[in-house]
Amino acid sequence: MAAQNLAELCAVLIENHVGDLAAQIFTTLSEHGRCTATTLAGHANIPLRRARTGLATLIEEQLVLHHTAEEDAPTFYTVSWRNAYNLARHANVIALVTERYGEAAGQVIKNILQLGHARVGDLADAYDLAPASQRDSGIDMDQATGGMMNGTAKPSNQHVTSTAEFHGILRNLLRDGILAKVGARSFMPVSDLQEQLQEAVIVDQFPDRKVTGPKKAREFGAAVNELKRRWQIDDTFSEAVDVGSRGAIKRPGDHFAPNKRAKLNGGFANGHAIDESSAPKLSLDLIVRVDFTRCALGLRSRRLHQLARRVLGNATGAVYGALLKCVERKVRIIRSEPAEDPDADKILPSANLNEIAESLDREVDLGSSIKGVGGNKHLKPNGTGMKGKKNQVVDDEFAEIGIKEELSESEDDEPTTNGLSSYRSHAKRVKMIEAHLMLLEEHPKGFCKRARAGSTSTDWGIDFDDLMDGLIEAELDDTITAKFGKKSLRVVRMLRERGRLEEKQVASFAMMRVKDVRSVLTELQSEGLADAQELPKDNQRQPSRTTYLWYFDTQRAQSLILQQTYKAMARTLQRIPVERDRFRTIIEKAERTDVKDHEQEKLGQGERAYLREWREVEERLLTQVARMDEVVVILRDCSAKDVSLDT
């Protein structure tokens, strides 16, 4: 059972997204827990037909999960908190995909989000049939293309024009995990899934149905995990299984698709062999949805990239962005499972220098921010300390492979494709990238590490667990500063550093008067952020003979602020209809079917100004929701400690 704030937020989100009826059903279902359609209709006090229709729309978006234990058994419905919350992430997800994969992919994602899940064949049909609308959609999107994406991103086409392109986009998104394959298990509640797993193992390996004793229990656990992994592999997209070669139909039972294919290729006998063989099509039976876990990973990368850029400058930020991109492809899950052996070296997700160099934008001026390292225009180093030393190292290494600095400088100006010189410039680039990575490594936040400590290997990894702990703390600090001011922040940080402290110690460490500290601590306590532990000196437990040790529990503060964020999001979203009511008459007028698309002629100057004002108000509110969602990504999805949605 999720908390009240989340329930409220989800209800608001669903009302926004699917409408009143669905919101009513969702709320009823979340209040009463798992139940059948008939019970649900009774609780919600609506006719069964309405309840069923509402449930169908909710299942379409996977906001409600269902399970039927066996044939003819009643079907039970359960809400899915995680999927319901994900409705708030739509803005961020579309922006992320558009930024990385271009406008066309953004359109595809938007369509899939709109539909919840969709069969590839049906999607393709819808696209093929709407060439005119496709053309229209491109008209006013031109200025929306982002100018800041990395060079490796595809040139952003406005819209999907060919079947091959459509399949290409889907394949890209599936390979990177933004889209996921949907199987029947995606619609089952986690607890039922677990039960089914255990049942399968018992039937398979424990015919006497007895799992007793520690040895058997361990065997059982191992078997369950094994089966779970197998199911997970089944459920993930793989190029080998899910790509129907040459667009052939796999299941003969499907009577939709063959007609379509026949129509498409009917004109020329060998049509698809020529222009589509290069990009094998996806099986048309494949069902896809947007994988939000994966998107959270992307949002985390974006956040880290921004942070690095802010603290270390553009060039270093770009290098870090490239590293993140390489690493992200290799990380499948956002949270690492707790290691079985805490002493064992953690295997960090890592990327080779060459990979980083490949995915880094050629345009980035690597030499500009580190003095002397790349330096087309920069002079010989005369600085001391770290930078000077590093530069010395680089210079030496250049000397070792026989490159004089002057020579490479001249090559920088006129790039040639000559083998040797291109090798040289590549080597130089890699060196510079490494210098930037070292800079990142030295930063107190520890942005990245060499994959094997101590060695000079060219693999660089990122320890996300440590990094995220730092980010979470920074997020909490931001919130505390904004709410209570700098004094409170100072006290909180000290409590976090030093553990449990007495009031007087707090005062002396924070260099504040005891009285001031007292008021700060009391305020924090009443907000639930700090707390005091009582240590009585005698049996009487008299307050004057008791020591109070103050402490700050990061995890507790984290979940507290998470809940408050949910609440704030719900309030912000609820504000939109209130604001809308202020502009109700003009909005209704603008939405009239005869006025729509003819606003220029049919609305007066004042009315247009009024509408514009409304658009701005709504934009600000929605922006704020998107920002708060980023906080949720950090506090909930990226944190190994948060378990609020693991039920």
Add this chain to the structure above:
Amino acid sequence: MPRGGGGGFGRGGAAAKGTMRGMQLPWEYDPDLEYKPTPNEGLFPKSVPPIVKPPTASEKRAVEHYRNLRARIHEGPMYTTLDDLKRDDEGVDDAKAKAAYNPFEDAPTYSQRYKRPRNTLPKLSDRPYVKEMFPEELWSTIDEEYDEDLSSAVPTIKKKKFLDISEPKKYDALRRFDEEEAKKAALEAGKAGKEAGGEGAEAPEESEEEEEEAVDDDFEEDEDGAGADDYNAEQYFEDGDEGYDDAGAGDAGEDDGY
């Protein structure tokens, strides 16, 4: 944790600081601590709400995408709105409906013809579904032609259904207000840079004409379709109607604006 006493000291006299009836107070006594009641600020004390930072360009883009998606969903067949009356039951009985009648807005008017229609029940039948993903009891809900007894028999040839993927432009018509504003801002900047008053006055008109032309282009097909259908009375009426509206609103707008 309370520290220091509130009222109770006075009775013991001057000697009794930090004690009560000769007994040591159970908490640490702080002679400097004073009780300062905060002056009453009224029921709603003044507070300055924090103002958020204005959205950045990328955030604006994200919101734009989201609005676009939302507009599509709201126009789609799945989105439902219920009147408050209809919340508890599908049918509204007459008495209730009469009680809720608003003489100012509910009187049927001509312009209501143009009101955006609202769904009260999602239309599920217009698009294909992956039936296996739904529980069996809902199959008849999502597919009206589905018949439990015939399901094993030969599948009948049905009308093909398509997913509704519509062009975003039509749906988010309000979007052009943002653009218009940006354009206007650019124009004003240009105006300031130039100097000539005449040129400045002409420029916006030009842009408006361009926009109208663009709109015309978009709906060319629609108009053609309407033109062919001479016997459509509604269409005929709409055309005449629009002509009047155009003249009136257009004139007024131009006079006001420029």
